[in-house]
Amino acid sequence: MKRAERLHALTEMLRRNGSRGCTADRLASEFDVSVRTVKRDLEALARSGAPVWSRPGPGGGYGLAVAASLPPISLSPAQAVALMAAVSAAPDAPYSDLAAAGVGKILDVLDPGTRGRADELAHRVWVDVPPTSSRAVRSALEEAMAEQRVVRLRYTASDGSTTTRDVEPVLFASTNGRWYLVGWCRLRDAMRWFTVSRIERANVTGAACSGHTVAEVGAPPANARPVHGRDA
Template identity: 80%
Template sequence: MKRAERLHALSEMLRRSGSRGCSAERLAHDFDVSVRTVKRDLEALERSGAPVWSRPGPGGGYGLAAGSSLPPVSLSASQAVALMAAVSAARDAPYSDSAAAGVQKILDVLDPRTRARADELAGRVWVSAPPSGSRAIRSAVEEAMAEQRVVRIRYTSQGGTTTDRDVEPVLFASRNGQWHLVGWCRTREAIRWFAVSRIQRANVTSTPCTGHTVDEVGEPPSHARAVHGQPD
């Protein structure tokens, strides 16, 4: 179990224990770690603003103040600013609006001291991001991808030819700094790459996709990977 997951599970166990609390030995046994590690985790929870209480002596232990509420993951100021910078620098990325909303939720539950440090540090990070394209178009292709429904687009090619296409979305890909909708084009009956910036109009239809997969697109370049992969 990763430490962030353990901290969340630890806070939930303390919450469930109520006024009885839990001993450090019991917590160490349940999480299969040392007592020393548990105490470090408890200190980390307390630094994050969690209302951890301790009761020394026989029958004592640790617990959380009644009625307390904790975020699922505790972030440092630098981690929070890293998320803010990543979202600000990628305004044209798929689901960037959802990402911005998610980051705001995280900021809203930071303890006041960490939030103040994050706000101060954020003022020292400048981002020059290119203007994002039409929000309506991005929302349509994002919805089509998430719901796996055919999207009808009006597309202007690099050569200036404009056509209407029905596309079954397969994946989003960033190539040479530009985002593409990659999908099965029903007009050409083949996988095609569409630069999102050249989509003039997009409407999600009620037609479900027929099951084209990422494998049909081929192998990604050696320097590319899916976003759920861990950084090298």
């Protein structure tokens, strides 16, 4: 698990435990890291502005102040299930793990009656999805995109040829049921589309991208649009 993902998951675990808090030993066991690493992560969260509290002594531990919790959210059972279905049907989408965590956060603060009706309705929605690509690969691509760092790919093309190349990530795109990484390929000195499921290995390098923009990819098709969370 990348550190950014661990920090997010750590925040979620602290939030779920509320005023009870968690011991450093328990957090370390949950994320398979040392207690020292957990304490460094907690310090990083506090420096970033997260309301982390600590309580020394027996029964002590770490937690998040109540103000860190979401306020009550008004959703219908159908709206809640729509969020669950959308996330469940797209496990290969960029940042899908974070999306699932976000939906879980919303469901946690629904009133019990709505949550119960949503759970009942959710049993009536089935999703069959193909196996997803490597979580390690997707984590690297997501980090490279968010941080705008060059990512080194081991990629097998449709003709069976395998190459290793450095790519500057520009955007993720989904079409015909497949996800693609679109970026500036330093091997070919051109913009290229890489099928995510064909990426065998991906490692984020320390090199910053040189500034290639979405405009260089071209206009999206008429039936495509950026993800912005609002109706057009």
